[in-house]
Amino acid sequence: MPMGGIIALKGIEGAMVILHGSQGCSTYMxxxxxxxxxxxxxxxxxxxxxxxxxxxxxxxLKTAIDNIRKAYNPAxxxxxxxxxxxxxxxxxxxIVEEYCREREVPRSMFITAPTPxxxxxxGDGYWYTLRCVVEQLAQPPEQAAPHDGVNIxxxxxxxxxxxxxxxxxxxxxxxxYTIFPDISETMDRPYGATYTKMSSGGTPVAALRNMGGAKxxxxxxxxxxxxxxxxxxxxxxxxxxxYRIASPIGLGQTDEFFAxxxxxxxxxxxxxxxxxxxxxxDAMIDGHKHAFAGRCxxxxxxxxxxxxxxxxxxxxxxxxxxxxxxRNRHWKEAVAAITADIGEPVTxxxxxxxxxxxxxxxxxxxxxxxxxxxxxxxxxxSGIPLVRxxxxxHDRIGGQRICSTLYAGTNRLLDTxxxxxxxxxxxxxxxxxxxxxxxxx
Amino acid sequence: xxDVVILKGREQFVRQKGExxxxxxxxxxxxxxxxxxxxxxxxxxxxxVVLNPVADALHLVHGPIGCASYTWDIRGSLNSGxxxxxxxxxxxxxxxxxxxxxxxxxxxALDELIPKYQPPVVFVYSTCVVGIIGDDLDAVCKTxxxxxxxxxxxxxxxxxxxxxxxxxxxxxxxxxxxIEPPTTKLRLRRRPVINYLGDFNxxxxxxxxxxxxxxxxxxxxxxxxxxxxYEEIRRAANAELNIIQCAGxxxxxxxKLEEAYHIPFMQVxxxxxxxxxxxxxxxxxxxxxxxxxxxxxEVIAAELRRVMPEITGYRTALSGKKAAVYxxxxxxxxxxxxxxxxxxxxxxMVGTQxxxxxxxxxxxxxxxxxxxxxxxxxxxxxxxxxxxQGADLLVGGVKERPxxxxxxxxxxxxxxxxxxxxxxxxxxxxxxxxxxxxxxSPVWNAVKGGAVRGDL
Numbered sequence: 001m002p003m004g005g006i007i008a009l010k011g012i013e014g015a016m017v018i019l020h021g022s023q024g025c026s027t028y029m030x031x032x033x034x035x036x037x038x039x040x041x042x043x044x045x046x047x048x049x050x051x052x053x054x055x056x057x058x059x060x061l062k063t064a065i066d067n068i069r070k071a072y073n074p075a076x077x078x079x080x081x082x083x084x085x086x087x088x089x090x091x092x093x094x095i096v097e098e099y100c101r102e103r104e105v106p107r108s109m110f111i112t113a114p115t116p117x118x119x120x121x122x123g124d125g126y127w128y129t130l131r132c133v134v135e136q137l138a139q140p141p142e143q144a145a146p147h148d149g150v151n152i153x154x155x156x157x158x159x160x161x162x163x164x165x166x167x168x169x170x171x172x173x174x175x176x177y178t179i180f181p182d183i184s185e186t187m188d189r190p191y192g193a194t195y196t197k198m199s200s201g202g203t204p205v206a207a208l209r210n211m212g213g214a215k216x217x218x219x220x221x222x223x224x225x226x227x228x229x230x231x232x233x234x235x236x237x238x239x240x241x242x243y244r245i246a247s248p249i250g251l252g253q254t255d256e257f258f259a260x261x262x263x264x265x266x267x268x269x270x271x272x273x274x275x276x277x278x279x280x281x282d283a284m285i286d287g288h289k290h291a292f293a294g295r296c297x298x299x300x301x302x303x304x305x306x307x308x309x310x311x312x313x314x315x316x317x318x319x320x321x322x323x324x325x326x327r328n329r330h331w332k333e334a335v336a337a338i339t340a341d342i343g344e345p346v347t348x349x350x351x352x353x354x355x356x357x358x359x360x361x362x363x364x365x366x367x368x369x370x371x372x373x374x375x376x377x378x379x380x381x382s383g384i385p386l387v388r389x390x391x392x393x394h395d396r397i398g399g400q401r402i403c404s405t406l407y408a409g410t411n412r413l414l415d416t417x418x419x420x421x422x423x424x425x426x427x428x429x430x431x432x433x434x435x436x437x438x439x440x441x
Numbered sequence: 442x443x444d445v446v447i448l449k450g451r452e453q454f455v456r457q458k459g460e461x462x463x464x465x466x467x468x469x470x471x472x473x474x475x476x477x478x479x480x481x482x483x484x485x486x487x488x489x490v491v492l493n494p495v496a497d498a499l500h501l502v503h504g505p506i507g508c509a510s511y512t513w514d515i516r517g518s519l520n521s522g523x524x525x526x527x528x529x530x531x532x533x534x535x536x537x538x539x540x541x542x543x544x545x546x547x548x549x550a551l552d553e554l555i556p557k558y559q560p561p562v563v564f565v566y567s568t569c570v571v572g573i574i575g576d577d578l579d580a581v582c583k584t585x586x587x588x589x590x591x592x593x594x595x596x597x598x599x600x601x602x603x604x605x606x607x608x609x610x611x612x613x614x615x616x617x618x619x620i621e622p623p624t625t626k627l628r629l630r631r632r633p634v635i636n637y638l639g640d641f642n643x644x645x646x647x648x649x650x651x652x653x654x655x656x657x658x659x660x661x662x663x664x665x666x667x668x669x670x671y672e673e674i675r676r677a678a679n680a681e682l683n684i685i686q687c688a689g690x691x692x693x694x695x696x697k698l699e700e701a702y703h704i705p706f707m708q709v710x711x712x713x714x715x716x717x718x719x720x721x722x723x724x725x726x727x728x729x730x731x732x733x734x735x736x737x738x739e740v741i742a743a744e745l746r747r748v749m750p751e752i753t754g755y756r757t758a759l760s761g762k763k764a765a766v767y768x769x770x771x772x773x774x775x776x777x778x779x780x781x782x783x784x785x786x787x788x789x790m791v792g793t794q795x796x797x798x799x800x801x802x803x804x805x806x807x808x809x810x811x812x813x814x815x816x817x818x819x820x821x822x823x824x825x826x827x828x829x830q831g832a833d834l835l836v837g838g839v840k841e842r843p844x845x846x847x848x849x850x851x852x853x854x855x856x857x858x859x860x861x862x863x864x865x866x867x868x869x870x871x872x873x874x875x876x877x878x879x880x881x882s883p884v885w886n887a888v889k890g891g892a893v894r895g896d897l
Binding site: 024189 | 485538601
């Protein structure tokens with residue numbers, strides 16, 4: 001939960017994060033995130049010790065806030081909790097309110113989100129924190145002036161490159177938007193002459209405040225428990241029309257996004273985007289035989305596996321195994337519906353582990369897998385090549401630069417998948433053919 | 442250094458050698474200041490890094506999934522036999538378990554895993570929440586141990602009970618429990634037998650050291666804990682000497698073994714040509730065997746002939762460059778100061794997460810005047826001191842790497858997840874090579890040459 005919360009908050013302009021818990025939590029998550037994004041990942045910790053755990057940690061959290069303000073001077077501070085703080089019953093909302101009274105700072109400078117690790121996955125923590133941000137920042141209905149912008153809320157598996165591609169696309173269509181969170185710069189900073197502790201970029205706080213006045217909200221992700229999603233809150237509280245659709249990976253799912261944009265804004269895709277769409281279709285035809293020879297294992301976040309189920313089914317690289325840590329039945333039903341008509345067996349696991357995924361991938365006959373680095377065992381032990389996508393990617397560089405969304409991103413993903421299959425084919429066919437057909441007397 | 446912003450409460454942890462401040466001892470071993478963005482981890486982490494390389498053990502993390510996930514096979518510890526240690530087992534505690542207790546789930550996990558994987562020993566790590574809700578780890582482990590007839594050891598490593606060093610100690614206590622009283626008559630052996638403590642066989646480093654010792658006529662009984670097995674650990678008391686490399690984590694175990702079984706210990710370091718040679722000589726002298734001493738000199742001479750030409754080549758390229766060092770333990774920091782001198786470089790900033798007072802005294806002695814010395818530093822301090830000290834290179838772990846790169850500073854990864862050995866004579870070559878590839882890469886000139894190109 002808290003790791004998802006950190007990534008969510010890092011997509012807000014001028015935001016810094018503090019974890020209320022023991023020192024290790026923050027360090028482990030910083031390491032996990034920094035290795036994927038190759039970016040400095042400063043996260044404060046209240047460094048709860050035995051005393052703070054037994055007698056209450058509010059004094060330590062307040063000191064932590066003081067020190068973070070002094071060293072980073074952030075515009076916004078997200079305070080997340082960990083297993084430890086939640087189990088001892090630390091009420092961060094109350095502690096932060098107390099802090100604001102004592103130090104005379106506005107409450108709006110803080111986002112508080114209880115995110116105990118045992119409460120869900122990093123994906124769950126991400127969505128929950130986004131919801132907390134919207135609940136705590138969006139202006140009350142009477143103050144949120146209606147505007148022409150569209151809210152675009154993206155899942156944790158949107159890389160900085162995906163966010164940039166989305167922004168480029170919306171700009172090319174002249175559609176005003178608020179993309180949230182926006183990690184395109186904060187988690188993928190250009191190298192420059194001077195380094196600042198706080199990176200520029202991120203969704204401006206002012207824009208977050210005005211999300212309630214938007215024309216509509218498009219939220220990318222797998223179907224799930226709607227009460228947890230920020231877009232749903234905006235709909236209920238402010239009446240902003242809410243659409244939750246699959247991430248735009250694959251021709252059909254990207255078309256669906258553009259159709260929705262047209263419905264909301266009346267605008268069509270730019271000429272260049274239409275050309276990219278055409279090139280994607282061309283690539284799908286170029287690679288169709290090879291892709292159709294692929295049978296895949298999809299694993300990881302609910303939002304990504306849901307979108308990939310649509311994409312792989314569309315290109316004929318049918319899923320054999322689809323697995324997610326998600327405990328949500330909506331995900332399982334949605335994924336099952338997508339793959340219902342392929343006419344081949346597919347096993348879907350929710351709330352599962354890698355031992356199960358590995359075993360089923362071997363018996364199910366997968367010859368390619370798509371997911372994050374923890375799936376390296378599929379490659380190492382089961383000989384199933386892994387196309388690295390999602391979070392975290394720890395054993396390759398450039399995880400933050402992988403764009404797999406919209407037409408151009410899908411095209412790259414398609415090429416990568418087909419080339420992975422071809423590489424395997426070309427490196428083994430001579431021996432296979434010899435073993436199989438050379439006459440043995 | 443007055444111009445650098447140091448947070449309140451952090452003043453005692455930063456020193457500059459040769460300044461008036463140096464008269465005050467640096468603080469260390471204290472808890473981190475809240476909100477200072479420490480680079481340290483927790484008790485659980487300390488216990489996990491020490492125990493995890495025990496290759497045939499089943500390592501089960503009793504806690505929420507995150508604790509297991511963040512430590513799943515992230516280390517570069519290699520093994521020669523069974524590799525059960527690379528599997529990440531967790532009880533994956535949920536809200537329900539926190540409320541009603543996790544003992545049943547833990548017992549069920551042991552009942553599933555032990556028959557399936559048949560490990561000779563099980564380590565069950567406790568995490569923060571387990572310490573709070575009060576699951577009786579001892580009782581569950583004891584029941585499982587009796588049921589399956591193997592040691593099932595609780596590792597009391599709740600994150601909040603102290604620093605990473607406490608975790609090291611906890612792990613040492615657990616290892617000590619596995620060690621049985623000596624059985625063999627030492628005098629009957631032809632060759633001296635020693636234990637090697639504080640090497641986790643990253644990229645095969647313990648193998649390298651083991652092969653040197655074998656060549657000079659000394660056998661290694663067990664390495665704590667790189668590529669170790671339960672059976673070897675049990676017999677650890679059959680050694681006549683313990684050599685310790687990573688003192689931060691293993692000094693305590695060496696002390697316990699001395700108290701209990703009168704096994705003497707000595708500190709060694711196999712980082713750098715000079716430290717490696719000195720350490721081999723020290724070990725040889727301990728045996729008091731002229732043949733071993735002679736062979737040691739032979740081995741050192743042969744190795745030096747082999748590696749020095751290459752290292753000298755790098756030295757020419759690197760001469761005069763400045764290094765900043767921020768690592769976990771004190772022994773590594775000390776060795777690195779010497780090792781940088783071997784390749785013609787000067788260390789201008791040195792810090793550790795968990796260095797001991799003794800380590801800082803040695804650092805204070807061997808560092809050049811003007812060197813900044815830090816305990817439990819944070820990114821803000823690292824940034825400022827790397828810049829004010831004019832460092833060309835940082836040695837650190839994954840979290841520090843992006844900071845160095847963003848500042849345009851070269852970087853050497855000296856953390857546990859490295860994939861090439863940095864120990865011994867070949868390690869010294871690898872180290873010099875890595876320093877060379879990062880400092881002398883043409884990329885720096887390319888990216889910093891923008892000014893020459895003017896406005897684009």
